[in-house]
Amino acid sequence: METKIRFGTMEIIDEITSLFDAYRVFYEQESDPSGAKEYLSARLINNESVILIAYYELIPCGFTQLYPVFSSVSMESTYILNDLYVLPEYRNKGIGKNLLDAAKQHTIKKEFKGLALETYYENPARRLYEKEGWKEDKQFVHYFWKNPK
Numbered sequence: 001m002e003t004k005i006r007f008g009t010m011e012i013i014d015e016i017t018s019l020f021d022a023y024r025v026f027y028e029q030e031s032d033p034s035g036a037k038e039y040l041s042a043r044l045i046n047n048e049s050v051i052l053i054a055y056y057e058l059i060p061c062g063f064t065q066l067y068p069v070f071s072s073v074s075m076e077s078t079y080i081l082n083d084l085y086v087l088p089e090y091r092n093k094g095i096g097k098n099l100l101d102a103a104k105q106h107t108i109k110k111e112f113k114g115l116a117l118e119t120y121y122e123n124p125a126r127r128l129y130e131k132e133g134w135k136e137d138k139q140f141v142h143y144f145w146k147n148p149k
Contacts (some may be wrong), residue, residue, distance in 0.1 A: 003095050005102040008044060008051030008063070015060040016040055016051055023063075023085035050079070052102050054086070054095045062086035064099045066106070066115070076113035079103070084117070084125065096128050118142065 008016045017037040025031050043049040043065075054062035066079040081103055086095045107115050117134070119126060130136075 003093070003098045004055040005098060006053050006055065008040075008053050010041065010044055012053065012060075013037060013041060013044070016053060016063060019053070019060060019063045019085060019087070020065075020083070022087060023083055026085065049082075050106060052099055052106070054099050056090055056093060056095060059090075061090040062095045062099055064103055066103055068112075069116075071113065074113055077110070078113045079107055079115050081115050081117040096125065097132060100128070100132050 006012070014037070017033055017040055020040055021031055021033050021036045024036065040051070044051070048067065050066040050068075052064050052066075053060055056062075062085055063083065064081060064085075065083040067082050069078050069080055070076075071078060081100075084096060084099060086099075103115055116137075117129070119129075
């Protein structure tokens with residue numbers, strides 16, 4: 001079967017929300033479909049991210065979300081591939097690879113510098129990233145400051 005990739009829009013927000021909520025649960029967050037829908041709707045309405053949805057036999061089964069960032073040094077835009085998720089029953093069918101390829105093609109079309117991603121060290125998807133030509137960044141150290149709220 002062939003995977004079809006489609007850009008996320010408000011017309012299919014419920015399909016996107018279902019996948020996004022499953023993704024968050026995968027990362028040990030509580031299910032929150034209404035919060036997920038609100039979050040995703042804001043990203044789409046404000047053009048703050050690009051969402052790609054994978055369909056297998058017309059069933060939405062995976063997605064990736066790209067966030068634009070800007071580099072002062074290179075004076076170019078980059079996407080952060082912040083989310084990539086495929087429903088468990090659809091894994092090992094090439095869907096993750098197809099989503100990565102679609103993200104690459106979109107980046108090329110937009111003439112952005114490239115794609116960056118970060119993931120848990122023990123995430124098994126790292127094998128896919130490396131197989132698809134992604135390189136672990138050994139040049140830069142990443143830090144994070146957490147707002148104590």
